[in-house]
Amino acid sequence: MFSNLKFKHKIIIFPALFVLVTIIILVVFQSYNSQSKRLQHNIQEGYFPYVETANTLGYELINLQRIFQDAVAASDEDKLASSRDKFNEIKGYLSTASENIVAKGSDDVNQLERAFENYFKLAYRTTEAMIRGEFTEELSADIQEMVESFNKIKTQLDELIKDGKFKANIAFKTTEDNSIQSMRVVLITLLVSLSIVLVISYILSNSLIQSIGTINQRLKRLSEGDFKITNDESHKYGTDEISEMLRATNELSHKLHTVIMDVRQGIETMLTASNKTSSTSEQLSNAAKEQAASVEEMAATLEEIAANIRQNSHNATQTGNISKDANTGIKEVSTKSKEAVKTNATIKQRIEIINSIADRTDLLAINAAVEAARAGEHGRGFAIVAGEVRKLAETSKKAADEIIAMSQIGYKTITEAVEVMDTTIPNVEKTSDLVQEIVTASHEQSNGTNQVNVAVQQLNALTQQNASSSEELAKHAYDLEKQAHQLRNMISFFRLS
Structure with a gap:
């Protein structure tokens, strides 16, 4: 199959294989790389900010509880009023968490936001009653409910932090697995491609070596002056450029055979003319x-x-x-x-x-x-x-x-x-x-x-x-005659049929 291919097609095979292998490797690498980039983006823009916001919410929730406690201890309604600022600040963090890519499609942040609003209303009402000194059984029940609500929110925040860290670890592990898998696929693709290239290279090189060996023998015979060839010598080869070169060499041999014969006749004519030119130039030199x-x-x-x-x-x-x-x-x-x-x-x-x-x-x-x-x-x-x-x-x-x-x-x-x-x-x-x-x-x-x-x-x-x-003409005529003798000796090197 490969022996009849033209050289340009044989040469194109290697760049085509290289381009194909490169494209496959780039597609595989790009696929895994895109997935890894997406996971890294989720880690950097999602899980880390999400966990950090959850930690901040837990810290700010404790600060809000401390404001309520300080307001009760000091019986200061102004401090109680400052709790609304902290409430708005916490609401801002909750809004930031709800806009995070990790929270999208999940109702956890919304539930946490509703629980936090219920907790704030209950804690504000309870703290206000305690500042006024209205200690009743209903207040005790509200305090108990407030504590349970606080613990529930704290537990939810801990769950969010734990879930964010868990998902971040999974993303890290997935990214690492993707890198390993992409390297494994690239190596396998390279090995398979290298094997295919080696097989094709062996086939092509073997074909080239045989063709080049044949033409080398033919050129060696021509270099030794042997122009005797048979007309059917090149028909047993293929249709590639080397076979065409062999056929062209045969044609060249025939043409050189004709040219050498003409050169021999020309040399003899040149010898005769150089003798006449030498005699005429001597007479002309004496007259001059x-x-x-x-x-x-x-x-x-x-x-x-x-x-x-x-x-x-x-x-x-x-x-x-x-x-x-x-x-x-x-x-x-x-x-x-x-x-x-x-x-x-x-x-x-x-x-x-x-x-x-x-x-x-x-x-x-x-x-x-x-x-x-x-x-x-x-x-x-x-x-x-x-x-x-x-x-x-x-x-x-x-x-x-x-x-x-x-x-x-x-x-x-x-x-x-x-x-x-x-x-x-x-x-x-x-x-x-x-x-x-x-x-x-x-x-x-x-x-x-x-x-x-x-x-x-x-x-x-x-x-x-x-x-x-x-x-000078006489000298050139002598040199021409000398060269004609040398050419006649040199042309005798070729063996003609």
Whole structure:
């Protein structure tokens, strides 16, 4: 019956049994526990308060009797009136006792309450008569009846206390018996359930062991590379998962047989392809190496050309700067020369003024000499001074004529120099512009050469990478061939029908 069950059903059996046993134990335990709780509630809320109230009633009844006795002894009606308070207090206790769960459904407390009311009325009437001194035979009979009523109430209270204690003991005993009985039932249920679980476990484990042993042998044969199986090998097993695993193993063996055959053919094809790949990769590696060497030589040549261009660009830049400085200096010299021309013209004008002053001074000296001659002896000293002034005027005129001659020569020279500079400045500016164009062209040529050099370097890097990749490809081709041989040796492990 169990051999054809699925694993999920076999596995579910144990949790189901566990849940069932747990439910049974919980129901039994809850049943006994509910009864025990009910009895404990009766003890705590019923019997103990009931007995305690009965004891209190007996004590208060004695106190009430003592109040009557004290009122008679003192002949005090006020004390007698205080007995009503005690009566009401006792009535409250009786009401509490009547509401207790133990007293419900019983007429004992009601009878006790009626007897107590009759006793109080009789005792109050008797005590009142005794205080007034009315001692009669009827009073004696009432006193006797009062004593008997008191003893009867006391006896009833003792019976209530005894009955409450007896019922409490019974409840305690019942609670204890329930605990013992619940433990006994739980243990019996556990033993029976454990026996059932052990039997079912043995049956299931025996079935599993047989199935697992069979599949273990089958997997051991497969691990040894034996894929030769018969098609009817799995039909003698059941319908559980292990039987399905055996059938699946047979199918796997057939499929692996086909796959291994295909793998063998693939390995042979891979060997042939790896040989061709190895030869091609070697040729590609040699070509890549030669290309890399050529690119390296071209890169070195371009680097040298770029260095020369950079040097030319640097020299052109310095020449341009010198041309700019020379152009600026020539312009400054031209400006200063024009200013010198103006200055020479001004000097010439001033010298002509001096020359005019010298002519006038000479004329004045002649006039002074004439006037001194007319003055005779008195103008003699003045004639000497006039002679000296004339000499000075002649000397000044001579010096002024020399300066004019020299300034005319300098003015002519500077004028010619200014004309030469005016002619040279455009040529210098054109030369400076040409040098700047050369500098710009040199920079552009240097940038272009740098870009070409970078491209060649990248081409060199790619070529080197191709060479390295070719070598790696050759290595991988060799490794592939080696692995193909290893796979062929490994695949020979499987024995195929």
